[in-house]
Amino acid sequence: MKFLYTFLLIIISYSSISPSEPTETLYVNKEYTLKALPFEENTDLITVVYPGDQVEVIQLEENLAATNPNHAYLAKVRFNQKIGYIPYHFLQAKLPKNIPKIRKRAYVEPKKYYVTASSLYVREEPYRYSGILTSIYRDDEVTVSQFSDTDDYIDGKSAKWAYVEKDSIGGWVFSGYLTDIRESTEVYTPETPDSLTVGKSKFTIASNLHVRDEPSKFGTVVSIMPHGNPVKIIDTTNTIESMNGFQSKWVKIDDGDSKGWVFGAFLYDTKISKKLNDSLDKPFLYPLSPDPGDSRITSPFGPRVDPVTKKKGTVHTGIDLYPYARFGSPIYAAGDGVVIHQSSNTSFGNLTVVQHDNGLVTYYAHQQKFLVKQNEAIRAGDKIGEVGSTGKSTGPHLHFEVRTGMWKQYLDPGHYIPLPGVDE
């Protein structure tokens, strides 16, 4: 018995000091924050790695949440004595070219950087909810004179805040949206409101432009236009408004197919590759009948008591919408996109997952009937299924989720769709 015990101890200690597979050293090709656990929900972050950093791969694990076959593996890696997980396709054998040199540094020489976000607020203090001084835009050149001491975690990136100067205004921006390599040489100056007159031809430059029935961000979305769509101006308002960091006015446009109002900052004289993000109000449509009298929210996003298991302290990863017409009520796509996943399981029941151009993914669960197929391209407002009570459900409802990023982190859908009784 004592012999067996000693023998087991030897095996255990042997396996812990000698990994079963040889390790390999690879270069990181994308800025990423290593995760503590190989799960998509894991927000326990270890450290940031940048393109060109060398990591030692300890082992590979299957990424069970991956919907893209190229993302099938996660690598457990060691970097600066720290261990964490990174998607394997963010690693490569050769040193990547054009490595942005932006790094975590408390103080740096005044140096020029370029904005990678479509628009970025310059704030009074180095934190997210501080007052807004001005906005800077993609490819704008800014001079950074200082970085914050600590990292912040925003939109899946971990980075410091940078003190930037632009046109003699100084303030803080999140440096996760700066690079020291200019990505585009395209020159873009937002149109002045004066250039937006009736009869002019323009192109849409928002990736998912919401066209509304009234000249207001609260107008109902009547159609969604793709980027680069030729349009003609048929009417304008006179008031200059400030929205999304731009100054412009509302413009009524016609593309021969549909007519409606858009904010003028999302139109441009020529067709350019630059894509602005039309984040006015909410980017998605309500996924059931938009008439406020047709449905209600039965369970919001966030912590709750599980309605089936009655377990306390569980997290509701989406919102539940209950249509008064109950079973068979139509479910509408929240935005343009592609059906990337469809399945039937005991928790989500009949589930459709849609990938949108804006990088977000929407989930439609517990359906009675699918009306679209995997890989099908769909438009906002298309009927994609019928409300049911399949899977872990206590009655007919649509469980709707919005997720983001490689790890498909849950977002509060209330920030992305208009809610009945709240936004009307």
Ligand SMILES: [Zn+2]
């Ligand atoms: Zn739910």
